[in-house]
Amino acid sequence: MKETTLKQIAETLGISITTVSKALKNYSDVSPKTKQAVLDLAHSLQYTPNSFAVNLRTKESKTIGLIIPEVVHHFFSSVINGIIAEAEQHGYLVIILQSNESLELEKKQVALLLNKRVDGIIISLSNESNHDAHLKEILQREIPFVQFDKISKLIPSSKVLINDQKAAFEAVEHLILKGCKKIAHIRGPVNPQNAIDRFIGYKKALEQYNIPFDSRLVYTCKNVTFEEGKMFAKEMVSQHPDVDGVFVITDLVAVGVLAYFNEVQIQVPQQIKVIGFSNWFMSQVITPKLSTVDQPSYEMGVTAFNLLLQEIQSKKDSQSFEPQVIELNTKIIERESTL
Template identity: 45%
Template sequence: MKYNQVTIKDIARELGISPSTVSRALKDHPDISPETKKAVNELAEKLNYQPNIVALSLRQSKTNTIGVIIPELVHFFFSTVISGIEDVAYSAGYNVIITQSNESLQREKTDIKALFNSRVDGMLISVSRETNTFDHIEGILAKGVPMVFFDRVYENANSSKIIVDDLSGAKEATLHLIDQGCKRIAHLEGPPNLEITKQRLEGYLEALKDHNIPVNKNLIMACPLGTIEEGKKATEKLLAMAEPPDAIFATNDPAAMGAMQAIKEAGLKIPKDIAVVGFSNWFFSALLDPPLTSVDQPGFEMGQEAAKLLIRQIEMKTKNSDIDVQPETKVLKTRLVVRDSSLKKGKKK
């Protein structure tokens, strides 16, 4: 028999018992003898029997499956988030379907529709950098599907979210550069529609204000894609200024890596001439020359907390479909990982 053709009827026919007996044996029903249960389960394993999830969901209105939409699978931060999600979900008896929007609003719309049609019990979403309209999300929320946003969130009073304190992390990074004696600190700014970009910019500005350093808008360069190439081009423009910066705080590590490339190609030294700090603490940050100072985000913990919150909401809706689940927001702390790219004074904090 082929794997996908094995049914309860096949097992019943092989053992010469009724399909209802097989069904009850697989559910460990007390009316079925231990011998029959053993025979049924052994044959089910031998034939690679798997329950029909679709049929079960139609009967139970629950699939024990959650859907996840992330911007990019290759992104180190999001890969750690997925690990955290799966750690909690599988322990709680839930399967996980992962999709990626590939930073496309249209793909995000397609993914959310596909997950809904797959009858997932709830969704975990981190929006794409193109997402500036939310009708596709509102449509699913209106149908009562539990939904939790993480990292890149939909700012809606009725939605739950797990975020990191981007403002605090950016402020700590900028204060560190100020502590190293830097006064002309540039900022490579990320996608303008994302709340994390706004929070990181705000943290940068607050740090300057706290030390009475005037804000020079020419030192804030747009990097809407947050790529290595953008970081490099933006830094080349900064270095061409009459008074170039003595430090750069980038919205993410790829942009910071591009900045480091431009600085080196200009014949300047890091951090002696220009200090550099990134955000996210990608796995390659410690491998750069010099190693990159970066703001670490607890990706694994974020995934865990997002999955816990979603599953809790799913279970509440399962017990009472009419219940009005109250939205929750959890903010996780960041941590500045100081490395050689920013140490003008030659010491770690």
């Protein structure tokens, strides 16, 4: 790397390092002529101000960090778009890190963001995250911090959520009201709070309508993929051919379920009704069109950024900030798969 230093600039122009530094920061007590000379030389020497040094004055990097588990699900790419659109309007750049559902990587990424001195951090946790020392570290450093979707309940940061229990309850209730008597659940992995809450919602709906809970009807995804949907659909119909309804953790997996049923010509919704979660746009393109729970992903991104910005502002103004928990509304979208 061709790098030069404030010292070289100072020596070349015969001025003090302090003056060079002030000129680069556009301080008013340096003459326009000197400023121009410093900027010209800095430019021709390809000098990059060290981001830390720049921050000493403003204490701002105008950069925020976003850690997400993956980008394959449309939900996350849509949240990202909401965050970026809102951040750009307020002059912030967004550094995205993808934890690939790995706690180890997530910890390194939090350390990197703290090290790179971002103005704030937004996180949706990896499925492995049952450990929160790295999240506490963010709070201890007093870095503005918002969790969304997959969160740690015990960490008192701001949060943007949906009511997963209620949404799942409504999805299963929808199946029951459509006449299903034996309802399976393809659930998410064991750790994430949202998978736990959707499972609880499933159980509560069965209980409310006096349908006995049977743990053999619960299938647990490891990677939450299309392929797992196909696999569990196959397992389910061979083990429990009388299942007449299934509530699936997310649309991508539900589309896998439908793909298997199409392959082996099991009629949906006549033989078995299927409802997904998230309202992925593809869910209305496949045959049969998938019923689902609409989860406001873009809006979740916008809301998360705005909460973070409030905290960044409060910190700048040296005011206290009370973390907020915002719950966004979901709704059942009825399509062909539960008619």
